[in-house]
Amino acid sequence: MLGLSTEKITETLKILHDPTRLLLMKLLTEKEYCVCELVGMFEVSQPAMSQHLRKYKKAGLVCEEKRGQWRYYCFNEACEQHILVEQIIGQLDDNDEQLIKLRSKAEAITC
Amino acid sequence: MLGLSTEKITETLKILHDPTRLLLMKLLTEKEYCVCELVGMFEVSQPAMSQHLRKYKKAGLVCEEKRGQWRYYCFNEACEQHILVEQIIGQLDDNDEQLIKLRSKAEAITC
DNA sequence: ATGTTATATAAGGCAATCATTATATACTTG
DNA sequence: CAAGTATATAATGATTGCCTTATATAACAT
Numbered sequence: 001m002l003g004l005s006t007e008k009i010t011e012t013l014k015i016l017h018d019p020t021r022l023l024l025m026k027l028l029t030e031k032e033y034c035v036c037e038l039v040g041m042f043e044v045s046q047p048a049m050s051q052h053l054r055k056y057k058k059a060g061l062v063c064e065e066k067r068g069q070w071r072y073y074c075f076n077e078a079c080e081q082h083i084l085v086e087q088i089i090g091q092l093d094d095n096d097e098q099l100i101k102l103r104s105k106a107e108a109i110t111c
Numbered sequence: 112m113l114g115l116s117t118e119k120i121t122e123t124l125k126i127l128h129d130p131t132r133l134l135l136m137k138l139l140t141e142k143e144y145c146v147c148e149l150v151g152m153f154e155v156s157q158p159a160m161s162q163h164l165r166k167y168k169k170a171g172l173v174c175e176e177k178r179g180q181w182r183y184y185c186f187n188e189a190c191e192q193h194i195l196v197e198q199i200i201g202q203l204d205d206n207d208e209q210l211i212k213l214r215s216k217a218e219a220i221t222c
Numbered sequence: 223a224t225g226t227t228a229t230a231t232a233a234g235g236c237a238a239t240c241a242t243t244a245t246a247t248a249c250t251t252g
Numbered sequence: 253c254a255a256g257t258a259t260a261t262a263a264t265g266a267t268t269g270c271c272t273t274a275t276a277t278a279a280c281a282t
Contacts, residue, residue: 017124047230048270156242
């Protein structure tokens with residue numbers, strides 16, 4: 001086991017220490033979402049969501065796919081930090097109220 | 112497995128996203144240190160170290176023991192977030208240069 | 223081509239974080 | 253008790269982070 005550098009770990013924790021980004025990452029490990037869905041689910045502004053996603057992208061945490069006028073994001077399972085990320089979100093209570101609400105909202109959204 | 116709340120996880124990540132506090136936590140899981148040792152090892156000011164330790168303490172991450180004029184700190188293995196913390200520091204490369212330097216400095220310090 | 227929708231980027235403001243300087247507390251030693 | 257050492261706390265200032273507003277880009281529809 002080689003392990004990660006201090007810098008890589010702190011970079012990852014800086015990204016996931018935000019509640020929106022922590023829950024968002026949990027969802028992105030389960031399936032892909034397009035930006036407009038995420039904006040609706042989290043009730044944040046479109047630029048705010050876009051900036052959250054940019055942080056993930058800069059750290060290599062997500063895959064991005066453009067289809068039509070939409071961009072879909074999901075967790076990049078091949079990233080260097082994938083075990084760390086999986087362990088962190090694995091600590092989340094699966095019955096977390098916010099998570100349940102987010103998932104139910106997702107179903108109601110059509111971009 | 113119950114899991115932790117979003118707030119508890121983000122609180123913990125906020126504490127460990129700082130490189131000094133990440134490495135420091137790694138050391139505190141191995142053995143106890145007094146504040147003056149830590150100040151010498153990390154080459155930070157005494158108040159800065161004291162404030163780092165206060166953050167740990169506020170989050171319940173450390174045990175504190177006063178012996179003589181020294182205060183010794185170590186990881187609180189009974190804390191709610193102990194698995195999360197152990198997983199995060201478990202990702203650290205054990206041969207991390209900074210870690211090796213810190214440990215060798217520790218031996219040279221006598222308060 | 224024009225308008226509309228989806229998304230990104232840039233610029234600005236406010237709040238949180240981190241280190242520093244200064245001061246306080248508490249124990250120890252003479 | 254006075255001086256010294258270890259530690260904590262408070263106040264200030266600089267930096268960073270996150271959101272907002274405004275604007276740009278790109279795909280699609282008419």
